[in-house]
Amino acid sequence: MLKFHNTLSGQLEEFQPLNGNEVRLYVCGPTVWSYAHIGNFRTFTFGDILRRYLKFKGYRLTHVFNLTDVDDRIINEAAKAEKSIDEFTAPFIDAFWEDSDALGIERPEIAPRATHHIPEMIRIIETLLENGHAYESEGSIYYRISAFPEYGKLSKINFAGNISGASGRVDTDKYDKENAQDFALWKFAGADEATGWDASFGRGRPGWHIECSAMAMKYLGETFDIHAGGIDLKFPHHENEIAQSEGASGKIFAKYWLHSEHLKVEGETMSKSLGNYFTFRDLLAKGYTPTAIRYLLLSVPYHKQLNFTFETLDGAEHTLERLRDFRKRLNEAKLSCGDNQDLQKIAKKSLSDFEAAMDDNLNSSVALAALHNLVREVNTSLANDTVLTANRDFILQTIDKIDSVLGIFGEEKEEILDTEIESLIEERQEARRNRNFARSDEIRDLLSEKGIVLEDTKDGVRWKRK
RNA sequence: GGCGGCGUAGCCAAGUGGUAAGGCAGAGCUCUGCAAAAGCUUUAUUCAUCGGUUCAAUUCCGAUCGCCGCCUCCA
Structure with missing residues (x-):
């Protein structure tokens, strides 16, 4: 029985799709203003494991994964480079898919871009203006938190106990808002600003959160099964998505909310100033392989912080070599005909251990242990010549099944020597x-x-x- | 100031009220002409510290120390 830790309830819950065998999944993707770093890819690898495991469980999946290709950073950087938004983001989008493919992250069914969904965003904002969940101030449109009593139900933030602007990021004087917590749905753009879209409520550009509401509801409906993303998006991004979407539709937005924890590097926060900031490409340049990086990223359950170290990454390289050697050796072994029942049992147990681990809120650490146990047992049997032909077929099938989720073995390719x-x-x-x-x-x-x-x-x- | 998470062997880590999964590194062994590679075995009387509850605590409670995160840029 598949269970997820649902941020909304704060509890482990049995997963039950809203509609039969169909699962509709939304994962927040990257902002394409630079190359994605390994922290980003931890979340995207988690999204991939989630996706693959749902398929493993036999669900039919519609997976939406957005690319944020408009925000103030992108607008500013594009202007600096004297490029259009599309020209500026195109190379980063290409790079993102390249990296993502290399990491074995399956392509989602739908990968919408924010700039292609401005009309959908405008329609939601119009609805929110009509039903009193939004208001205009100095040309911009804000969400009225006071109109949505459930605000805070996801992040459980106690606004009363907060010091206003404790993070130093809230500039309450900058905008004329009814309430400091109100957030921008649409930012006014003057005629002199290059980037802007016309809307019934004036020219401007979308706020950050509205794109996900628009794209999720367009492709998955007003209510869908799972919404996932990095823990830092819990507040304000996801909280605001809920407010916007439910404020407009009057329906529950997403049933399950899953958040992946951050990764640290050598025990510290990854940051450019500490010099421990790595993009996926940085690691490739150091000679590491994509699958080892993937292995490391999924070796710790998604909901726990992961401490990324180079010692562990070196270890992951070796571990993968061992796994691939194992599969190759098993394939090439000269075996006698027959069926060793003990080994069949071991293989079956490994698969059921794997599934039980993944069922438990995607505990990939325990899932990997099930795989390693199988490998060790079969290695011992190979040395004792107790692996028989039927066992090989079954074990290879088992490995394939497990790897359909983990994606760490890679293609088995016939390598040819010159x-x-x-x-x-x-x-x-x-x-x-x-x-x-x-x-x-x-x-x-x-x-x-x-x-x-x-x-x-x-x-x-x-x-x-x- | 408010809120949350974590601290398990050299490293990465899972985990549970009943006595510590797995991987890497190390060590030993097997194989080998020797190596290497590979495989196997092995590695924590103990789970930050100090109290408490309990027949029993790493697991529950409290305190202390340390680390990470969120509180409108963030995966």
Whole structure:
């Protein structure tokens, strides 16, 4: 039975879709004003695990993942670069999908962009103006918190206990708002401003939160199943999405709210000033592989902070090598016909352990442990020659099922060596048969320089790339 | 000032009122002509500290120390 920790209730809840076997999922995507960092990708990897696990459970999925391609930062940066918004964001959008694909993050069914949904946002704002949930002030449109008594139900923020502007970010004098907590739905844009859209209530640009309300409701309906995103979006972004959407529709916006915790780097907040800020691309440039990064990102349950360290990332590289070696070895092993019932049981248990772990609010740590236990057991059996042909098929199927969610094994590709290397390996085997170890060691060193590692096993020589 | 989370072996970590998953690193072993690689085994009398509740606490309660986050830029 699949259970999620629902931020809305603050409790672990059994997951029950609103409509039969169909799940409608919205995950907040990136603001495409620069390259996404590994913290961003922790959340997006979580979204991917959520998506894949829902499919694993047999649900039919509509997954919407937005790209925020308009906000003040983008407008300013684009202006600085003397580019249009589209020109400015295009390379970052391309880069984002490139990174995302490399990390094995499945493409969502729908990936809408804010700039393509301005009319939808305008319509919601019109509705909110009509029903008294919004008001105009100095050309901008604000949401009237006092018209939505449930405001705060997601983040559970006690506004009474707060010092106004405790974070130093609230500039209450800047806008003429009825209430300091009221937030902008539409920001006035004067005729001199390059970026603006015309609306019945005046020219301007959308506030940050309205895009998600508009795109979620357009593609998933006024009420849908799951809304997910990073913990920092809980307030104000998601709180405001709820206020806007429910204020306009009068219906519950999303049934389950899932939030992923942040990652830290070497125990500290990731920040540019600390010099521990890494984009996905930074890590690739350091020689790390996308799957190891993915492994690290999913090795800790999404709802707990993850401490990213390079020691762990090095470890993840090795762990993945072990997993891939395992699958390859199992595939290539010379087995006798038959079916070892003990091993079948072990494989079945691993799969059920995996599922039980994921059912428990996506506990990926325990899910990985189930996989590792299977690998260890089968390795032992391989060494004892107790793996039989039927076991291999079943174990490989089990691995495939688990990996349909984790996505860490990668494609099993037939690697081909060039003939020069192949003949060197053959020459070394010949030298070894003739006990010409000087020559065989020489060849081994030569191959090592070429990045080929040899493994002398009792079944012959195996090779792999470093 | 308000609110939330965390502190488990060298590192990353899961976890539960009944005595500590998993991965990496380390060590030992197997294999090997020797290596390497690979595989296996092993690694916390103990879960920040101090009290309390309990037959029993890492797990519940309280205090203390330390770390992280949110309180209208944020994944």
